[in-house]
Amino acid sequence: MKNNIKLLALLALGLAACEPEFDKEVSESGFYSAGDADFTTYVAVGNSLTAGYADNALYLQGQENSYPNMIAMQFAHVGGGDFTQPLMNDNIGGLLAGGNKIADSRMVLEFDAEGNPSPVNLDEEPTTDITNTLEGPMNNMGVPGAKIYHLVAEGYGNIGGVGSTANPYFVRFASSASTSVIADAVAQDPTFFTLWIGNNDILSYATSGGVGVDRTGDTNPAGYGENDITDPNVFASIYNNLLTALTGNGAKGAVANIPDVTSIPYFTTVPYAPVPMDEGTANQVNQGYADYNQALSLFVLLGQIDEEEAQRREIKFQAGQNPVVILDEDLTPLKHPVTGDDIPNLRQTTSEDLIVLNASSFIGTPAGEDPTQINGISVPLGDRWVLTPEEQQLVSNAQTQYNATIKALAEQHSLAFVDTRAMLAQAAETGIPYDGGVLTSTYATGKAFSLDGVHPTAKGYALVANAFIEAINETYNSTIPEVNPGAYPDVFIK
Structure with a gap:
């Protein structure tokens, strides 16, 4: 039987790659206010969403268009300082370890001879080798693949543990082989921070189709598998420890909750009857x-x-x-x-799958x-x-408890709270207007999500940046300007 399933059969492309611009020059002064916050030293803590991951890879332009980098550029209006990121070598993406490829290059949209579009990996080899470590500290502490308990794990940047206890992305910029992500973040003595963590604690289970174990009731993460759901009590305990560490010197900050998996095109693009x-x-x-x-x-x-x-x-x-x-x-x-x-x-399959x-x-x-x-x-x-519906329920149960923890601890620590769950639900249901169009969760053409169906495009990250800025302004009486999503690229064509 010939496969007649066309993933992007009605693709109406209006795709353009452009460099971001801002409505206001950073040099302008007196128009904006930091309010009750101090943005001198901003540190962003999180996972791939914080790092700027997109198109199934971490690459240079994605990092430059990460939501923390956008926020930092806007903080510059109100006294924000330099914002350093562990930049990749190029826009190819992927990783090497001693010359051996350990992560694939990024995805782009390619058209076949008949004009049918499909996502493909760039046919170029990565050039970023994790053995070439970077000089820190890094303000962007986003580590692709990190779950909440990874942020407190010592040795998470030890190259000897790659493949088991360490993360190759953190290997590149960890201050030492024995440090943890949170230790390196706190060592910078931040005056302001953002924290968006917990997505991977359910997402890896979901994206694997439920190939994993619901660890609710198991409070020892050392025994967890890659695709397991983190116990909500473990999540709550570590999340509180993270906020205690980050606010220990009086820093203010903003935290975000976890979106529904049903909001992202990785799960909504293929119909149940295809x-x-x-x-x-x-x-x-x-x-x-x-x-x-x-x-x-x-x-x-x-x-x-x-x-x-x-x-x-x-x-x-x-x-x-x-x-x-x-x-x-x-x-x-x-x-x-x-x-x-x-x-x-x-x-x-049924419509519930x-x-x-x-x-x-x-x-x-x-x-x-x-x-x-x-x-x-x-x-x-x-x-x-x-x-399946049963597996979706396990994800939903954990997510509900994680989000309740995030909201409660944000209030306890007097932090700005960002409801990314509601924002991405709006993108999935009605779309989010911006100056130039509407961003939706429709695969590729919706322009909010990159080709991996999980991570945002630069336009999507701009929405995230604005959600953070809005919450920060409301909480700390600041008047930080938002970014223009229309000035950023969406899906890239090969």
Whole structure:
């Protein structure tokens, strides 16, 4: 079966890469006020969202368009000082370690001979080697991949631990092999800080399609896997410790909560019924599932499942757009009544399932040399490609508790609070107007999200910067000017 799924079939591109400009010159004085805050030394703490990560990589222009860098440029109107970042070598992205590639280059939009667009990695090799460490300190302490407990982990920048206990991005600018992210942040004696952390504590579970463990009740992060959900009590304890450390010298700051995964195009781009099929093909496929469907009645008689689950597990295709077949570990395990063998937990996707963006590249294509073995049809999608309602609930439960912690501790420490959850929900539901258009979460054409479907474009980061500035102005009686999202680029074409 030919794969007719077109990820960006209606792409109407108005894409331009331009350098950011500001409405007001930094040299202007007397017009803006710092209010009750001191922006002399600003330190930003967080993960990839703070670093300026986009298009599935960290690269130079992305860092220059990071929301902390935008904020720092606006702080310069009210006494803000220099803002140093651990800049990459180029706009290729990716990483080397002793000359060996350990992270891929960034994504760009490419058009094939028929004019169909698709995201591809640049066919250039990275030039940024983590063995070439940078001289600090760095005001932007955003570390791609960091979860909340990583920020307090000593040795997180030790090159000997890369691949296990250390992060290659932090290796580049850690003050020593034994330090932690928060230690290096606090050592700068910041007068103002931003903290946006916690996304990865649920996001890695979600983007892996729920391949991980919900660690709620497990308070020892040392045993957590890469895709596990962080225990909310661990999150709360460490978050409080972070704020205590950052405000210990009297610094003021701003913190942000965690958006819904359903707000980002990584989970909203691929429809639950992405497979087109004519009537003849549908009948042929249904014949292949006839014995399986008939056996479901037997499992009901044997008491292994009830009628409702039998209906949920039935596989049926028809002319038009069809759901894909998936393996769902949350279904009741079935045993063959004679052999005792396990029966695959099959069902088709529903509107409640979220198929991850990366699955679009192979749904409807042959799974091997046999042309009858088709991904998502005769060959079910594995757990990693679909976030089921049960898995979504686990993410939502943790996120709700994380956000309650962030809001409560922001109030306790008298900090500015940024509701990025509401902002990105607006982008997903109605779009966010700016001087030049509307930013939405539609993949590529919405211009708010980069090609990885998770991280913002520079325009999207400008929205984040403005949300921080608005909260800072409201909390500290300052009059810091906002940035113009229209002056920043969105998706890049190869």
